[in-house]
Amino acid sequence: MRFENQFSKHDIVTSASGVIALLNEEETSLKLFGLEKLNAIVDVYWPELADSIFKIEELCEDEDFVGRELANLLASKIYFHLEKYSEALKYALCAGKLFNIKEKSQYVETMLAKCIEKYVEIREMQYDIDYNNQHNINDGITNNNDIFNAYNNNDLVELNSHNELLNKETDIFRFDINNEINQKMELLVDEMIDVCIKSNDIKEALGVALDARRLDKVEYIIANAENKIEILAHSINNEKHINMNKSFRNEYFKLLVNLYLSLSEEELKTEYINLCECLYYIDDYKKVAEILLKLLHNYHLMAYQISFDLVDFENKIFLRNILGQIKENLIQNKAYYFGEEYFVTTPQEENNDADNKENESNAITNEQQDENNNEKEDKDNNDGKNPEHNDDNNKPNDNLTNDEPTYNNNDDKAINDGNDNDNNNNNNINNNNNNNNNNNIVEDVLKYISKKHIFYNKMKKLLYILTGKVTGNLYIEFLHRNNHADLILLDTYKNIVDSRSSITHHGIVIAHALMQTGTTCDVFLRSNIEWLSKAINWAKFSATASLGVVYKGHVNESFMVLSTHLPYNDVSTEIANNINVGLAPSGVYSEGGSLYALGLIHANYNTNDKKVKNYLMSQLKSNMNDEVLQHGCCLGLGLVCLGDSNDENTYDELKAILYSDSAVAGESAAYAIGLLKLGSGDDKCIDELLAYAHDTQHEKITRACSISLGFVMFQKEREADSLIEELVSDKDAIIRYGGMFAIAMAYCGLSNCNKHIIKKLLHFSVSDVSDDVRRAAVIALGFVLCNSPNQVPKFLNLLIESYNPHVRYGAALALGIACSATANEEAINMLMPLLTDTTDFVRQSAFISLGLIFQQSNEHCNPNFKKYKEEIMKILSDKHEDIIAKFGAIVSAGLLDICGRNAISTFFTRRGNIIRPQAAAGFCLFSQLWYWFPLIHMISLTFMPTCLIGLTEDLKVPKNFSILSTSNNQNFDYPSFLSKEKTQEKKETVTAVLSTTAKRKTLKLKKQKNDSKITKERTAQDDNSSVLSDGKSMKNLEILSTAATIGQSSHVSHAESVEGSANDENSHDHAQDGSNISNVQKGKKSEAKSKSGANENSNNNTVDMKNPCRVIKMQEKYIEYIPNSRYIPVLPTRKSGFIMLNDITPLEPSECIEINFEETSKKEAPPFEPFSWKEEN
Structure with missing residues (x-):
């Protein structure tokens, strides 16, 4: 006792050796006193204590020692400082109550983090074991140790040394799931969850429970939460469930369904929309139908809102x-x-x-x-x-x-x-x-x-x-009314590129289709028919197919739109007689393209497609000897029947074309089978496609079959592993190429719970002997990582600097696909140097990716936007630039302004938590542009309009409904239009002025004033034009159109483009014209604001936006509904998409946009007469 008192008086210690000596004493009290002092100084003298760790471990193992828990705590802290966290955690768990989880120290926080990490890892493995046992899955695993080894192999854990392997084998946490240590760890995690619930940190506790696959804890956490409804909504809307494997995700949403159904009727009234989303995940359509019918009787506006979300x-x-x-x-x-x-x-x-x-x-x-x-x-x-x-x-x-x-x-x-x-x-x-x-x-x-x-x-x-009829018609109306495609830009591109190049010509046609997707405005094509007629053979096929992109969703008039291009046979004659139009031979390539266009128009819409499908099936049977028509017909049929995996009749017809061993027709048939069986996991289809991929001698068919296997396995996750292993280990590089896209589709947007897949793709991207396989592996990373676009640049920052141009191409395209419409600054900075890469196809990929990333951005969002636009003009003006790079630049310009600058390319639905199957298929087929340019049109499957459309109970769009944007930010504006002055300023030269020039200029000015008056009068009429108007305002331009070509923005753009192409005066005349056109351009800019509904209030920071309006993703957080308004949204938290409105004063008059979604006997306004190809002599 005298020694203890003396020691306490002189507690300034310069070495821990004296205290360590106390551990060798026989008296228990001295050992206990030594442990207490060592615990107080361990953070300073841990190097000395590390040499005596074996003495402390002996005390930890002595069951009769009263200070055993203190010894464990001390050993844990020593191992913590040695950065041996597994051992530190093991001893911390044995320290019992001495390990205080409420202590705010680096040691405690690190141990808690490691505890959660280890516990989650063990629970994931335990869940896999139980799942395999429950479903009788036997992969040659006989005990727990084998399961852990298999788990490590599945994660592609590469051990760098034999010592690391020994460390893995001696890891007690991984070898015995049900041992005492792990049980203590579970008790500690449960204690942490209880602490989080008491401190109202519900979301953190919920995240741990979900990661640990503890559905019992998930239910416990939500049931004990104060704000139960808010936590339930958070459980659906957060991104956690995207990172779960498929089996657990289904169990999780079944639990959420039961929790929602346990709510009272009053609580559930506003939560039906989340309940139906959970039911969608578990494919319980019966309960959804029951809810919709119930709400139709009690709360029909909510039933309509849910239906829009389901579509x-x-x-x-x-x-x-x-x-x-x-x-x-x-x-x-x-x-x-x-x-x-x-x-x-x-x-x-x-x-x-x-x-x-x-x-x-x-x-x-x-x-x-x-x-x-x-x-x-x-x-x-x-x-x-x-x-x-x-x-x-x-x-x-x-x-x-x-x-x-x-x-x-x-x-x-x-x-x-x-x-x-x-x-x-x-x-x-x-x-x-x-x-x-x-x-x-x-x-x-x-x-x-x-x-x-x-x-x-x-x-x-x-x-x-x-x-889907209402959705399709509303999209057409919105895209047409808000069309801000800059046709002067296309005219400029057309004039500066080499007119003799079929590739750039084709690129401009594709760019136009992308710019005008869904707007039903083909003014540019009709005003340049002679130029368009230069397209021959497959270019004509693609040009005709581009009409399907322009008229995407115009399902009611699809045959009318394409009537002059449809195959000239008995099948088409019967259709033409029904719609009272005439047919004329248009050439086999145009006819094949029209069948492809028919599929593009009807893709993504759940309308009655029996008429279209039967027509395509008849064409397929009646043109068995024409592979061009078969090619277009198969692609169209695959799009019309997209996802109809139960349609065995169509499958058999497509399989017959595939087995005909025609390279052109067989390729499209294989793609169509993949689209038909999208996400079905059909074993019979897999066996037949894989067998024929090995048997055929045509590389086109082999590649298409391999890629289609990925379509069949869309989001099947581990169910696709056996097929993936078979594909990626094949000796044929083309089949391995398809294996990369099989990984991309099977694990699309599921990166966080499948790290081994990322490692596998990275492995193939640097090790495969085929450049095609390496390129595909890098592109596949964009699919897998699409759910976390901010992480993509970190994975690709080294690959984008690879010596191999194919890897650089793939890395650039992967960035564009995964980060589309995000304006990700890090991705942009990685891509900008590639615009001057030494390889032409790498420059092409960089341009295309930047077009995707910059969607709905402008020069105010990122300084590189203006540089990117200038680089497009520069590369197109350079006569010595490679044609492939020019093609990429032109397509990039089209991708930038898709749907008249009113849409984005995205994998996800509007709420951002569900991957759209059609979008994944569209991106996959678009990435095949390396081999086949017409597949570029498939990217239209990924387009999603960025709009807010308010609807009354009569499904009308009230014009007097407005919303407020509380931020008047220039980042939300449309990009500026290309002005005529900019295109002509470089051409201005000093020229002699003749006496007759002044007279001609005076007459010309008078004529322009008269024309401007007429234009204003006609513009007033154009504002009231509907989607199916007869287009009288375009009469003076002699434009023939098959559907709506009316719209002030389209009218002005076309007028400018016509004037620009007709202008061939001297430089002073150009200057005079420029002043006039600049006024028109100013008028167009002011119109852009009015069209998007952006009218500034007295408050400069608030913008009044009229219904329907354009609302981009980053603008949603600034959107507010006007209080005390006549129209009240059913879901006030919803800031984009279709919003059902409750009209407080329904008896008052209201000006509305009416959408015709019923097939009535009343004739609509007749469309323009379709145009036909003008063949060059």
């Missing part, structure tokens, strides 16, 4: 299943939907009583036929139940009132119009055939509800939204 997911099969389930529910409740007590009688309906009775009898007859068919199917298929759906979802909804129908979804009952993925193939084929027997999906469903029913009109609107 935004672009999953045609899911939407068709919903429509089929709605039909089934109507049949089950026929007494309600044909009950006279629920009828609303109007004078017009009284005159149609006979029709209604006939409709009712037809519906009952159809119902009886459907029931008979269902009984037959039930007898043949006794095990058709869907294991994915919970029994709770099939119970009648208790929240429905007595006056509303009850929906009882029986899983064993076949749905005639549905395509349930869990049924067998025969049922799916039968369902698909039943769909084809109906001329119109909406009319087929409406047969089961009386036209006099109080909900008939609401039901009709709901069905039209789910078919």
Whole structure:
């Protein structure tokens, strides 16, 4: 005791050796005292303590020693300073309560971080073990140690030395999942979660629970959260669930569904939209249909809003299943939907009583036929139940009132119009055939509800939204009204490039199509028909196909638009007679391109495509000997049937073309099969494509088959691993090339939970003997990393400086694909030097990628934007520049201004948390431009308009609805238009002025003043033009158009381009013209603001934006709704896309834009006469 007192008086220690000696004493009290003092000085004297760590470890192992926990704490701190964190964590866990998790120190924080990291790693492996055991997956693994070794191999952990291997083998955390240490670690993690809940750090706790695959803890955290609804919404909207593997993601969303259904009706009222998103993830279309019908009776605006969101997911099969389930529910409740007590009688309906009775009898007859068919199917298929759906979802909804129908979804009952993925193939084929027997999906469903029913009109609107017709027509209206494509730019490019080059000519045609995508404005082509006629052979094929991009979504008039280009045969004649147009031979390449264009118009839309599909199938059968027509027809058919994996009839027809062994037709047939089977994982299709890829002698077919295998395995994750291994280990470089894109599609946007995939792609990008494979591997990185664009430059910063130009090309394109429309400064800085790369195709890739990244940016966003635009003009003006680089620059300009500068290219839906299958397929096919330029048109599948469109309950667009942008930021403006002065200032020279020149200039000025007056009068008329107007304002220019070419911006652009091409006066005349055109240009700039609805208020920081308006991604956080407005949004938090509005004063007059989405007998305004090719002699 005397020694202890003396030691405490002189506690200034210069060495720890004396205290360490106490550990050798026999008395327990001295050892305990020594440990206390060493614990106090360990942060300073840990090097000395490290030499005696074995003494401390002996005390840790002595079960009779009372200071065992203190010894563990001391050992943990020593190993912490030695940076041996696994050992430090092990001893910290054994320290018990002495390890205080609330202590604010670097040691504690590091141990907690390592504890969570290790725990998450172990739980992930435990989940994989349980999943494999549950699904009887045996990969030759017999015990836990083998599982860990396999897990490491799967992660491609490369051990640098034998010592590192020994360290891995002695890691106690990885070898025994259920040992005592790991149980203590779980208790510590549970304690941390409880601390987070008490301190209201719910999101942090939720993140740990999700990473650790602890659904029990997820449920516990959400149930104990104060703001339960907010946390549930956060659980869906955050990006965490994108980083989960597929099996756990399904379980997670099933849990969220149950949590949402446990809410009260009042709480759930505003959360139905999130509930339906969760149901979408688990493919429970039956519950979604039930919710929509329930909301249609109680809160129809929310039902419409949810339907718009479901269409935004672009999953045609899911939407068709919903429509089929709605039909089934109507049949089950026929007494309600044909009950006279629920009828609303109007004078017009009284005159149609006979029709209604006939409709009712037809519906009952159809119902009886459907029931008979269902009984037959039930007898043949006794095990058709869907294991994915919970029994709770099939119970009648208790929240429905007595006056509303009850929906009882029986899983064993076949749905005639549905395509349930869990049924067998025969049922799916039968369902698909039943769909084809109906001329119109909406009319087929409406047969089961009386036209006099109080909900008939609401039901009709709901069905039209789910078919995508409303969305498509609204997009066309928005893109046309806000079209700000700069046609002077195209005219400039056309004039400065070599007119003899077919590649640059083709590039300008493609750029025009991209600029005018969905705007239905083809003024540039029609004003340059003679120039356009220079396209021959496959260039003509692509030019005709570009019309499908321009008229994308114009599904009602698709045959009218392409009537002069369709194949001149009996099949087309029948179609032409129905729409009252004439046919004329246009050449086989133009005819093939028109079939491709037909698919581009109808892609992405869940409309009734029976007519288009049957037409393409007939053309495919009637042109078995023409590979050009087969090529276009197969591509068109693949786009029209995109994702219809159950359509075996179409698959068999495409497979017959593939097996014909025609290189051109077989390539397109293989791509079409991939699009048809997108994301299906069809084993039969995989075996047939892989076998034929090995058997055929045509590289085109081999490559297309290999890439299509990736389409079939879209987002299948580990289910695709065996196929990927087979592809990437093949001796044929072309099949290995397809294997890279199989990885890209199977793990698209799933980078965070699949690090081993990134390592594998990086490995192939530097080690494969084929440049094509290395290039594809780097491009595939852009697909896998698309969910974290800010991380992409870090992975590619070395590859983009590779000595191999193919790797540099791939790295540049990967940056563009992953960072599209982000204006990522780091990616831009990496790409700008490549604009002057020594290799032409690397420069091409750099231009294309910058066009993607700079989408909806302007000169105010990034200083490199202006340099990039100048570099395009510079490279096109240089006569010595390589033609491939010029082509890339021209296509880049088109990508920059897609859809009239009103859209972006993106993988994700508008909410940013779901990958669109069509967009992934579009990017994949676009990246094949290296081999086939016409595939560039496929990038139109990735376009998503950036708009805010408010809609009333009648699905009309009220013009007097406005929103506020609280930031008048120049970054949100359209890019400035190319002025005429800039294009001519370099050409100005001093010339002699003759006496006659002054007189001619005076007459010309008078004429221009008169023309300007006429233009103003016509402009006023143009503002009121609809999408399907007859285009009278373009009459003076003698322009013939097949659809809407009206729009003030389009009119001015074209007028300027025509004037610019016709201007061939002396320099002084040019200067005079320039002053006049500059005024027009100023008018166009002011019009750009009015078109986008940007009118400044008295407050300079606030901008009033009229409905519909352009709202870019970075502008959304500044959008606010005007308080006390007539129109109140159903979802006030939604700042883009389609917004349903509640009209507080519906009886007051309101000026609205009406969208025609119904197929009525009333004739619309006749379109312009289509133009035909003018062949050069």
